[in-house]
Amino acid sequence: MRITVFRRLMSDEFGPVRAETMAKDHVFSSLGGRTVDEALAAGLSAKEIWREVCQAFDVPAERR
Template sequence: MRITVFRKMMADEFGEIRADMMARDHVFSSLGSRTVDQALEAGVPAKEIWRAVCDAFEVPPDRR
């Protein structure tokens, strides 16, 4: 998954402002206690990050 696609999916699911704030501030234990932005910088695949976000916020399977 491309990062641009990932960012669009985040914005579509959570709204642009909340998605940006979440990516910058919310720490996910499943991403090694990193934020989305930190995980992307560390080279974690966007698809893996999207799964972690979906699991943490209980995104329904049809929107994953």
């Protein structure tokens, strides 16, 4: 998954402001204690990060 697609999915699911804030501030233990932005910078795949975000926020399966 491309990062641009990942960012669009985040924005579509959570709204542009909340998605940006979450990516910058919310720490996910499942991402090694990183935020989304930190996980992307560390080289984790956008697809893996999206799965963890969906699990943490109970995104319905049809939107995963």
